[in-house]
Amino acid sequence: MNAAAKIPVSVITGFLGSGKTTLLGKLLRHPGMNRVAVIINELGEQSIDHDLVQTSSEQMMVLDNGCLCCRVRGDLQETLVDLWMKRRNGETIDFNRVVIETTGLADPAPVIHTMITDTSVCNTYTLDAIITLVDAVNGNEQLDTLEEPVKQAAVADRLVITKTDLADPAEVEVLETRLRELNPHAAIIRCVMGDLDPSFLVDVGVRHREASEKAIENWLGSESFVPVQGAGSASAIPGGRLAASAPARRLPKGQHTAGVDSFCLYYDTPFSWKTFSVAMEVLTSLRGPDLLRVKGLLDIEGEPGPVVVQGVQHLFHPPVTLDAWPSADHRSRLVFITRNIPRAMIENLVGAILATAASAPAVPAKADATQAS
Template identity: 45%
Template sequence: MPESLIPVTLLTGFLGSGKTTVLNHLVRRPGLARTLVIINEFGEVGLDHLLMSRLPDDSVVEMSSGCLCCTIRGDLVSTLKDAHWRFSRGGESQFDRVVIETTGLADPAPIVQTLMTVGVITRRYRFDGVVTTVDLTNAERTLDTQPEALKQAAMADCLLLTKADLAEPAAVTALEQRLLAINPSARRLRVHNGAVAPDSLFGLGLFDPATKIPDVARWLNEEAFLDAQDAHGHDAHLGHGHHHDHDLNRHDERIGAFCLVLDQPLDSGLIDAWLDQQLSLCGRDMLRIKGILNVQGRSGPLVIQGVQHVRHPTMELPAWPSDDRRSKLVFITRGIARETIEASLGAFINAWQQGETSPVGAGKDRQANPT
């Protein structure tokens, strides 16, 4: 049962954005008592060691031999695999949640992909969400110049806006607008001195942490994408509330967010083939995809999510959460316009309905995935 798996939260944020301050605060909170904290300290000032020494023995694992996103992903797999017996007493696991703190320069995508797809992890854990700290006093410049920071913000399920007390109010407003356009559905919290309630960082995934029932509306939050489209007009998909057109180097880093709503039930072979094609052709620039799909012949909706070229295994929910049975797909992309995605899907559906091979081989996939 996916709802009984241990949730894993990825805490990320650029150098100096207050990530460690947040974690230092969090680990003092009783709400984090049964949380395993994995810290990737690699060439950075890490968690307060004086504080760590006051924590229960078995609640913090330091991984310092490399960077989680590139060199030691295998170590993360074995750490999570072994944690079950390493941190148990009398056969009882001592933790029911995991927080992984990345380095400031880490790319969250490969770590999330590992959490979503490696069997020894997915048998026991489920990826809950990405939490990203953003320093309000200098994030504009960081987002302009550091692609890693922009990606961390774009991939987040929750944005912790730090140092709000030190930033100019006008700058805070401008930055919040920019973040809204980059990533409209992320929960946004202003944080002073790292003080944040643990509950606000958790329960970001599909399952409501209290009821263990899928909460599709909160998880998908497509309203936020639709609102952002309305607020920013036709070009919102590639805008970020900011004028950077003079800087050609930024061209490839344009992050946009949008939502597709499809009225008709879909053929499961078609949607699988189309998604696989999109991810193989332009997965690098598909930072996040989430969706709920009405597929012919299924009583409940299919839930999909993906990070760049990797998709989480599709999951069927037992029932629709509401009378709205439309398929909804939300995208956060880098330099891929909503119109491009719509046109691709439209062409794919037409070719499929006419029994033709699509320009890039839908016919082959179709035979491989009969419905």
């Protein structure tokens, strides 16, 4: 099913005290968010703004603005499926978006895994965006000392720096630069008391097969990377396929965030689906836990348009083929956010597999290939 036919899901994450509940409370007052089902992890902080809640005694409730709100004690997958069944049964409002607020202590990866791999969930929902909030007052210290905030920021599609009115402006600048270094593909916005235009947070993902160039770039964030020719350039890769890139800005030594790197690889000639699948299978089996996020727009042999792929750690979302290339640039591009994986390692791995494929007999078409997972 076309991703656009599914209900988009936004995941709001962020460390304890980063302002998730405040942001959600403000968002839900926005008129454009009146058909939203909100799922709140019960392990989170205080309950959602009580002014918005008709009753707090039920696990699922309708908020004053018409939103649906439910609290997850158990399985997220079960909750999402139940929600859909209720909607289809006419027993809920016709919600057209789901927002999941995760607990501040959560590793967001399991939530993302549920969204991109659980068949019963994927049939109905599509992951639109991961929105990570970072507290301007404590963010730098948290990035220095804790693992979860780093991972939360690394997997985000949108980064929101909160409480900027309470922090030293110089600290905010450093934090923003660190976040940009950590995750160049995510747009960053500063926010005070949850005042934010919802359009920054919704319709981030590629949901239409006829998606525009801008929509794709917004999602992929590959424009954030400045292509450079360097080690591992065309001569190092059989077929002259690679044009590597590097982060646009560098922090002074000592202010990097432990082991996290991000980069975008470009490939000039089409992949066979088999080759790409093998490359990702090898990569995920070797270093899955450290592949924090992978997004790609691929030129696959035999496909009329680009193929959108995305993965988190060892799991990949089913690929989606767009109707047509949105621009004349048909290069494959792959954005990686990794932990303790040097870019050269991925370049060399993909290069070796491409070299093997180039010297091998013809490979099967996509339909016969195994999906990377």
